[in-house]
Amino acid sequence: MSNDATTRVLTPPPAQSARRPIVGITTRLDLKEDTYYLGRQYADAVAAAGGVPLYIPLIDDREALQALGSQIDALMLGGSNSDIDPKYYGEEPHAALGAVVPARDEADLLLLKCAEDRGLPVLGICFGMQSLNVSRGGTLVQDIAAQIPGAYKHDQGIPVDRPSHAIVIEKDSLIANLAGGLAARVNSTHHQSVKEAGRNLLVTARAKDGVVEAIEDPRPDRFVLGVQWHPEWGWEREELSRRIFQAFVDAATGK
Numbered sequence: 001m002s003n004d005a006t007t008r009v010l011t012p013p014p015a016q017s018a019r020r021p022i023v024g025i026t027t028r029l030d031l032k033e034d035t036y037y038l039g040r041q042y043a044d045a046v047a048a049a050g051g052v053p054l055y056i057p058l059i060d061d062r063e064a065l066q067a068l069g070s071q072i073d074a075l076m077l078g079g080s081n082s083d084i085d086p087k088y089y090g091e092e093p094h095a096a097l098g099a100v101v102p103a104r105d106e107a108d109l110l111l112l113k114c115a116e117d118r119g120l121p122v123l124g125i126c127f128g129m130q131s132l133n134v135s136r137g138g139t140l141v142q143d144i145a146a147q148i149p150g151a152y153k154h155d156q157g158i159p160v161d162r163p164s165h166a167i168v169i170e171k172d173s174l175i176a177n178l179a180g181g182l183a184a185r186v187n188s189t190h191h192q193s194v195k196e197a198g199r200n201l202l203v204t205a206r207a208k209d210g211v212v213e214a215i216e217d218p219r220p221d222r223f224v225l226g227v228q229w230h231p232e233w234g235w236e237r238e239e240l241s242r243r244i245f246q247a248f249v250d251a252a253t254g255k
């Protein structure tokens, strides 16, 4: 090995010396097809940010899920075409409640407990933001159109990646840092939303009709973020979405 200055200049440090963090991602359950599944965008976004995506089946085996929860480096909870059973926040089902998939609720809540106990980074997206909130004792609006007078249209339809409404962001928050300001436009495919934020969670963004669009854990040793929109549909061309995944995977690196 030469020790002259030229060699040192020509030898860059390894681009990724740290082990790539394993990001566990809960899937969905199609009850008709009897199939666990999840769109590819979640995995693609995590891999592009340097993480190793791992799709987690919603098996009825708590011990196995706990084993996964003890080995992953971060937890991501994606969207679902189901609603969380309102029994988890002490309510009876509103007439406009959607389908409930108990296996998804149970897997999310179990893995969120593992993540909380271990201080793992958590990114909750859409349904996943709602399960995050409920896991901390928070509550949900069961149907925005029925329960929030004057609310905007939050279920925009296709194309699903079109930014359809504005959000107003709280200053000095993680999401403000990632957005580089206090305003953004986001897509919207949800009929429920956070009502009261749970333990150690702050509301850090809202639509202009008051609907909660982001929550986060302000404890300085945590990275726990929930967004009501879908950044996995925008990370390839839009900076806020890309930065959400990058910050999440960076937080998981070295855990």
Ligand code: MN
Pocket (backbone or CB within 6 Å): 154, 165, 187, 188, 189, 190, 207, 211, 213, 228
């Ligand atoms: Mn919305």
